[in-house]
Ligand code: ADP
C-alpha cells in the first residue's frame with residue numbers, strides 16, 4: 240500500500256492498490272527511467288489537442304484515456320496516422336463517442352496526443368509478477384497480434400545483457416530481429432537498454448504486478464514505446480527463509496520410531512502403516528502407541544508417547560486431525576526430532592484445516608521438530624528397508640531398491656507411479672510423499688537426495704513450488720553434482736485462474752513461468768506421465784551422450800523410417816557413419832542398409848552374432864554420440880543372445896545405448912529377464928525409445944550450457 244501511494248503520489252492521482260495506470264500515467268513513470276517513450280501529451284479538449292498536435296507535428300495519433308478502458312483499440316479509441324487538423328477533430332469526436340458506447344459510465348480522463356511512429360518492427364516488452372518466482376521479464380513479437388502469435392521468451396528479473404541475448408535467440412522471430420533478406424535488423428543495444436531500465440524500475444517499484452510495453456516500434460535507428468499498461472499489486476509477499484534441517488537424518492534413517500495410531504486392525508490406515516514398517520524389515524526400535532491395545536503385531540503398545548521408556552527419534556502420526564495438536568505437544572515433551580503426519584483434514588480441506596495446520600506447525604517450531612506432511616503417505620527407503628509409508632503401492636511383493644530418488648507432492652499419483660515402476664523393475668533409493676509441505680518441502684528432500692550416494696536421479700512430481708529460493712539453491716547444487724533433476728509439473732492450463740488484463744499475463748501464463756524457471760535452474764521438465772518412469776530409469780544406467788548424433792540400428796526398414804521421423808521431430812541427428820559403414824557391409828545382406836539408420840534385416844537377427852558386430856561398429860563410429868537399437872519381434876533363444884550381446888556392449892562403452900522392442904515380451908522371456916536383471920530398460924515403442932534418448936541429450940546440453948563438465 241505504502242509503495243502504491245508513492246507510485247501514485249508522483250503521478251498526482253488517487254489510484255488505490257490493485258488498480259491499473261492509464262497509458263499517460265504509466266508513460267510519465269517510465270520517462271523517469273529514461274525509457275524511450277513516444278512523445279505525447281494529454282489534452283482535455285479538442286482545441287488543446289490541436290495545439291499539442293501542432294507542437295508535436297503531424298501526423299499524430301489520438302488515444303482516449305479512461306481507467307475503464309484497458310484495451311484501447313478494442314474499444315475503438317485509438318486513431319493513428321492523423322495528418323491534419325480536420326482528421327484530428329473528427330477522430331477526436333469519434334473517440335469520445337466510442338468510449339461512451341463502450342462504457343456509458345466511462346470517466347474519460349482526456350485524449351492523448353502522441354507522435355506517429357513510422358513503420359518498423361513491433362516488439363512487446365512485458366513484466367509479470369509470478370506469485371512464486373517474482374518479476375519475470377517477457378520479450379516477444381509485439382503489436383495487436385501478440386496473443387495469436389505467442390512468440391515470446393521469459394527470464395526472472397533482474398536480467399543481464401547475456402540473459403537478454405539468450406531470450407532473443409529463443410524467439411522464433413529472431414531472424415527478423417537480426418535482419419533478413421537484406422532488411423536491416425534491430426539495433427540490439429536499444430533492446431538491452433530498455434531491459435536494464437526495466438530492472439531499475441522493478442527494483443524501485445516492486446508493487447508493479449504486470450506491465451506491457453506493446454508495441455515498442457523499432458525503426459532503423461530508434462525505439463519508440465507506443466503504449467504502456469501497468470497494473471499494481473494488491474498483496475504483499477512474505478519473505479521465505481530456509482529452515483534448520485539438522486534433524487532430517489532422524490526423519491529418513493530413524494533409529495527408533497513410535498507409530499501414534501498403530502492399530503491392530505490392518506484394514507485401517509494406522510494398522511497398515513504399522514504392518515508395513517514391521518513386515519518390510521525395520522531393524523530399529525519400534526513403539527506402537529495405542530491406548531486400547533496391549534500389543535500390536537508382537538510389539539508392546541503404549542497408551543501415550545510419553546510412556547515410552549526409551550528415546551524416540553521419529554513420530555509417525557496417524558490419528559484424526561483434531562488429535563494431532565495434542566500428539567505434537569507430546570512429541571515436544573518427549574524430545575522427538577522428526578514427525579511424519581499422515582492424517583488428512585488440514586490445509587488441503589480449507590480455512591479450518593489451514594488453521595489447524597498452522598497450529599501444529601507452531602507446536603513443532605517450539606520443539607524444533609521437522610514435520611513431513613500433513614496428509615503425507617510417508618517415506619519408503621527400499622535400500623535400507625525402512626517403510627514409514629502406508630500407500631497401497633506397498634502391497635506388492637516386489638519392492639525394488641535402486642537409484643531413483645522420487646519426491647511427490649501428490650500422494651495418489653506418486654503411489655500409483657511407484658507401483659507401476661516397481662512392476663517394470665525400476666529401482667528406488669527413496670520415495671517421499673511431501674503432500675501439504677507445511678514444513679519440509681520438495682526442495683528440502685532434493686537436498687537429501689543430492690547427498691545420498693545411492694540416488695542417481697531426482698524425480699519430482701510437482702504441483703507447485705513453495706519456496707523458490709530453496710528450490711533454486713537445491714537445483715544449483717544438483718546441477719553441480721551432475722545429478723539430473725526431472726520434474727513433471729501439473730497445471731499447464733492454469734492461465735485461466737486469475738483474470739488477465741495485460742498481454743504479458745495472457746501470453747505468458749503461470750505455467751510458462753515454471754518452464755522458463757526450470758530452464759534457468761537446469762531442471763529437465765518431463766512432459767508426459769508415461770515418460771516419468773522411462774526417463775528416470777534411463778538416467779540411473781545410461782552414460783550421457785556428448786552430442787545429439789544418434790546411430791540407429793533396427794531389423795526393419797519400417798522401424799528405421801519411424802525412428803528417423805521421430806528423431807527429426809525432436810531435433811536429434813542421424814548422421815552418416817564416417818568410419819564403420821564399410822565394415823558393417825560385411826555382416827548384413829545386400830538388401831539391408833549399412834548406412835545410418837542401419838537396417839540389419841530380419842536375416843541377421845537370425846544370426847545374432849552378426850548383430851553384435853554391427854552394433855559394436857556403430858558404437859565406435861566417431862560420428863556417433865548415442866545408439867538406439869529398435870528390435871521388432873525376435874524370440875528366444877535368439878533374443879536372449881542379442882540381449883547378452885547388447886548388455887556386453889553397453890557395459891564396455893561410454894555412449895548411451897537405448898533399446899526398444901516392439902514385439903511381445905512373452906516370446907522372449909529369457910531375454911527380458913536378463914535385461915531386467917541387468918537393470919537395462921527395454922522400451923516397447925519407438926516413441927518411448929526416442930523420447931528417452933532426447934531427454935539424455937537435453938540434459939547433456941544443459942550441462943554444456945551451464946559450463947559443467
Ligand atoms: P491498445 O493496446 O490499448 O489497444 P495501443 O496504444 O497499443 O492500444 O494502440 C494499438 C495499435 O496502434 C498498436 O499496436 C500500434 O500498432 C498502433 N499504434 C499505437 N500508437 C502508435 C504510435 N504512436 N505510432 C504508430 N502506431 C501506433
Ligand code: MG
Nearest residue numbers: 453454466467
Ligand atoms: Mg498496446
